[in-house]
Amino acid sequence: MSAGRKPLIAGNWKMNLNHLEAIATVQKLAFALNDKDFDKVEVAVLPPYTDLRSVQTLVHGDRLRIVYGAQDLSAFDGGAYTGEISGAMLAKLGCTFVTIGHSERRQYHREDDELVNAKVRAAYRHSLTPILCVGEGLEVRRAGGHVAHSLAQLDGALKGVPAEQAASVVVAYEPVWAIGTGEVATPADAQEVCGALRGRLAELYDAELAAGVRILYGGSVKSDNVAGIMAQPDVDGALVGGASLDPGEFVKLCRFDEMSG
Ligand SMILES: O=C(CO)COP(=O)(O)O
Numbered sequence: 001m002s003a004g005r006k007p008l009i010a011g012n013w014k015m016n017l018n019h020l021e022a023i024a025t026v027q028k029l030a031f032a033l034n035d036k037d038f039d040k041v042e043v044a045v046l047p048p049y050t051d052l053r054s055v056q057t058l059v060h061g062d063r064l065r066i067v068y069g070a071q072d073l074s075a076f077d078g079g080a081y082t083g084e085i086s087g088a089m090l091a092k093l094g095c096t097f098v099t100i101g102h103s104e105r106r107q108y109h110r111e112d113d114e115l116v117n118a119k120v121r122a123a124y125r126h127s128l129t130p131i132l133c134v135g136e137g138l139e140v141r142r143a144g145g146h147v148a149h150s151l152a153q154l155d156g157a158l159k160g161v162p163a164e165q166a167a168s169v170v171v172a173y174e175p176v177w178a179i180g181t182g183e184v185a186t187p188a189d190a191q192e193v194c195g196a197l198r199g200r201l202a203e204l205y206d207a208e209l210a211a212g213v214r215i216l217y218g219g220s221v222k223s224d225n226v227a228g229i230m231a232q233p234d235v236d237g238a239l240v241g242g243a244s245l246d247p248g249e250f251v252k253l254c255r256f257d258e259m260s261g
């Protein structure tokens with residue numbers, strides 16, 4: 001964490017919580033994160049598409065200090081692409097963020113760096129902020145290729161993306177072996193890759209841009225391990241899966257600096 005970058009805790013609900021459950025969840029979050037001084041952390045939820053309208057109504061209607069976004073978008077802007085959702089549609093629903101290149105998309109939907117790059121460009125065409133996910137699987141980690149693998153995914157995703165746009169990107173380092181397994185990376189593991197990602201951003205663009213980009217860690221983050229991860233100099237937040245489905249637990253995560261450690 002650095003003083004200049006506002007921490008971001010983002011809850012990736014994946015394919016969980018229907019729109020009624022979404023309303024109940026956001027209401028609980030809003031109630032528990034309501035105190036006036038709670039603006040030191042940006043809190044985001046990333047629900048399924050079908051929840052977005054309900055979340056928008058709550059957040060805008062009650063001026064909640066929660067932002068939201070989608071878990072994916074189409075690389076195309078509109079037209080005959082059955083089943084796809086465009087960046088324009090997400091922008092119209094008031095989305096701030098869109099997750100791109102999550103390992104589950106790469107793994108189950110065969111998304112490669114080229115498609116991830118096209119989606120990053122699509123997000124920027126509609127003023128959405130990508131939460132760009134990178135991270136290695138277990139075999140790559142065992143072979144010691146985790147840094148190179150994550151940097152290559154970053155390079156691929158940002159190919160041809162100009163500095164004015166890249167300055168706002170959020171990068172999420174999510175080692176696949178840590179996702180949904182309970183096997184969280186150590187704070188040192190998270191720092192190693194997040195630091196390297198920041199270094200690569202400085203090479204691709206410049207040091208000032210790199211110093212402003214928020215880099216998150218994701219993979220089995222829970223309230224009892226978040227503080228150590230957030231204490232790392234190049235980790236600016238967390239992308240949270242399972243623990244974001246429980247409002248009580250997610251609130252504790254958002255209040256990570258009030259936890260004992
Ligand atoms: O994939 C993740 C967030 O995008 C992490 O999921 P878990 O927190 O359930 O491990």
